Amino acid sequence: MTRIAATDITDQQPTRRRPAPLLAAVSVVALVVAACGGDSSSSGASDEATGPTIPTDPASIIAASSTAMGDVQSVAFELARDGAPVYIDSFESISLNTATGQFTVPRSARALLEVEVNGSLTTELGAIALDDEIWLSNPVTGDFETLPPGYDIDPSLFFDPENGWKPLMANLTDVSFVGTEQIDGNDRYHITGTAPAEQVAIITARLVRNQDVDIDFWIQPVSGLVTRAEFSTATPGADDTDAIDWTLRLFDYGADFDISPPANLTDGSS
Helix, strand or coil: EEECHHHHHHCCCCCCCCCCHHHHHHHHHHHHHCCCCCCCCCCCCHHHHCCCCCCHHHHHHHHHHHHHHCCCCCCEEEEEEECEEEEEEEEHEEEEEEEEEEEEEEEEEEEEEEECCCCEEEEEEEEECCCCEEEEEECCCCCCCECCCCCCCCCCHCCCCHHHHHHHHCCCCEEEEEEEECCCCCEEEEEEEEHHHHHHHHHHCCCCCCCCCEEEEECCCCCCEEEEEEEEECCCCHHHHEEEEEEEEEECCCCCCCCCCCCCCCCCCC
């Protein structure tokens, strides 16, 4: 599989000619990586909430978590997919591998998307959403364009506290408390539950639709904030062998993220 990444370009021999459009795309990816923090190892350990812990009965946990998630003002996220491809375009040529980004209320987000093109080429795209505007970087020129017709990816939907996470946690069914576990050196409540299709569609930016989903959650035991979720979904129209596995990390709650429109914006007509 061919992968385009900044490290691959810089490691090539200096005598090899490098196409200018490709370098432009890599430059944009580097800027989005820097804007998104660049370091995916943050676990929020320095900002661990302290105080009385939430009672471990499922009703208390989901009530506290629903309130906490609905009050979130900002957060960083990492979403990873494994298994069958999930496409972000109606032509089913660009599938999502990972999305790493940041969100602030009411509807601002930026993300770095690792995608696979035509099942063979792996590259990265930048995505920015501000209010009702969504921009996606062109994989060839690196410039941002208004989201083209046929594409359906809105990074602000990966974390929607009021319409996604708050009702999702409140409306979980068949909730069970698994136990208290150590994640990244911190205690987490591990619960399982079935989430309604409507909210699952929102928190996955419409990548998962029309299916209730069994989800494992890891929750900060004092604040009630979700720090990790894992779940599997079915591919529409496929059998169980085409399952899709998802891992979502949420961290840097309350951080100050400056999300602005892209500077290198074109109309996409050239």
